Structures are given as structure tokens and as C-alpha cells.
Amino acid sequence: MNNKELIGQVQYQVNNALKLYRERNKPALQRQLYELYLNFNKSGEGRLIINFPQKEKLGECFTLMLIFDWMNDNDIREVWAENGFYCFTEYLNNTKTDEEQVFGGLLLFRHLYHGGNKHLAPKVTDILKKAKQKNVFVFDDCMLASPFDNNDYDKGAVYVILQIMFLSAQMMRPLVTGNDILSVNEKEVFDTFITNSALHDFPPVAIFNKARFIKRIIGSILKDL
Numbered sequence: 001m002n003n004k005e006l007i008g009q010v011q012y013q014v015n016n017a018l019k020l021y022r023e024r025n026k027p028a029l030q031r032q033l034y035e036l037y038l039n040f041n042k043s044g045e046g047r048l049i050i051n052f053p054q055k056e057k058l059g060e061c062f063t064l065m066l067i068f069d070w071m072n073d074n075d076i077r078e079v080w081a082e083n084g085f086y087c088f089t090e091y092l093n094n095t096k097t098d099e100e101q102v103f104g105g106l107l108l109f110r111h112l113y114h115g116g117n118k119h120l121a122p123k124v125t126d127i128l129k130k131a132k133q134k135n136v137f138v139f140d141d142c143m144l145a146s147p148f149d150n151n152d153y154d155k156g157a158v159y160v161i162l163q164i165m166f167l168s169a170q171m172m173r174p175l176v177t178g179n180d181i182l183s184v185n186e187k188e189v190f191d192t193f194i195t196n197s198a199l200h201d202f203p204p205v206a207i208f209n210k211a212r213f214i215k216r217i218i219g220s221i222l223k224d225l
Contacts, residue, residue, distance in 0.1 A: 007052060010039055014057050021064055030070050036061055040083070046222030049083055056107055059087030063107070066115040074119070081119035082218050084111045089215035092171075092208075105171025106181070112165045113186055117158075124157035127217050139216055147209040160210060162199075167207040169193035
């Protein structure tokens with residue numbers, strides 16, 4: 001199967017998984033998510049995630065893998081969390097309209113809420129450790145200085161992810177206001193971020209630079225898989 005055919009197969013599986021989720025067909029959804037997961041559980045297939053055109057949809061499927069987990073394996077959940085984070089941050093990095101940015105914020109918030117925060121933490125911990133040691137990273141197309149500050153290094157991954165979740169809550173705010181799109185538990189967490197005045201000291205651009213930096217590291221790993 002060539003790359004074009006493989007992407008076509010994944011597109012079908014992604015669309016079918018989202019359809020089954022809307023239909024609340026959990027057994028069929030889990031089977032479809034498993035088939036989708038197998039595409040990325042092979043050597044050399046990290047680039048399939050990088051090259052997939054509809055990253056918001058693929059990211060949603062990684063969120064669904066976290067929600068409807070059939071593996072019960074923390075290492076695999078960490079991979080799903082990282083892949084979903086990569087997809088949503090890349091999507092937000094390329095949004096062209098306010099509506100797309102609001103939608104991307106919602107998707108990233110839900111991903112972090114449904115386990116992405118906990119299972120992304122080990123990767124962010126590793127990134128913070130390396131960033132503190134060498135400060136400058138070399139990527140294929142550029143050199144980037146670490147976007148993290150001393151508070152990030154001192155308080156760790158949970159603190160950094162908290163900032164990103166706050167930013168996603170702010171992005172999605174226009175969509176949530178007046179609309180019943182979050183579960184009761186999701187809405188409680190959303191309200192906590194919106195009403196916590198201490199979080200409003202975080203500069204949005206600085207937070208997104210941290211998210212993009214983490215995304216770049218994950219992307220470089222995907223290229224090497």
C-alpha cells in the first residue's frame with residue numbers, strides 16, 4: 001500500500017470512528033479505534049500523523065482512545081496523549097479564522113481534560129529537563145531557544161500543562177458561552193479556569209509558544225519512528 005492509499009484508509013477509519021461516536025456505538029467504536037491505532041503501531045508510520053491533512057479529526061480520535069481505552073496500558077496512553085496534543089497544536093498553529101481557533105481550543109481542552117494532561121506530563125517533564133540543560137534546540141528548519149521560564153522549571157510539567165489548558169479554555173470561551181456543549185464535569189473544570197484570576201497573569205502568546213515547542217519535540221520524535 002502506497003502512502004496515498006494509506007492516508008485514504010486512515011481518513012476512512014477516522015471519519016467512521018467519529019460517526020460511531022456520534023451514534024454512541026461503543027463496541028463498534030472501540031473496534032474502529034483499534035484498527036486506526038494499528039496504523040501507527042509500526043516502524044516508520046510516525047510520518048503518517050505528520051502528513052495527515054485533517055489533524056483536528058485525527059486528534060479527536062486520539063482523545064476518544066483516551067476516553068474509551070481498551071488497552072489499559074499507561075505507556076500507550078502516553079503515546080495517545082502526545083499524538084493528540086501534536087495534532088491539535090499543529091491545527092491551531094495553522095488556523096485561518098477565529099471560528100477555527102475557537103474550535104481548536106475546544107478540542108485541545110477536551111483532550112487535556114480526558115487524560116491528556118496526566119499522560120502528557122512525562123513527555124513535558126523530559127522536555128523541561130533537557131531545555132534547562134541546553135536551552136537551544138536544533139530542528140530541521142530552524143534553531144529555537146527554550147520558551148520556558150524559571151517558574152516552569154521549578155514547578156514542572158503540571159504547571160506548564162495548566163497554562164496550556166487555561167489558554168485552550170480562553171480560546172473556546174465564545175463557543176461555550178450560551179451553548180450546552182460540555183459535560184457537567186467538563187464545564188466545572190472550564191469554569192475553574194475562567195474564574196481563577198491568578199491564571200490570567202499568563203501571557204497567551206508565551207503559553208502558545210510553549211505548546212508549539214512541545215509540539216515540535218513530539219513532531220521530531222514522530223519523524224524518527
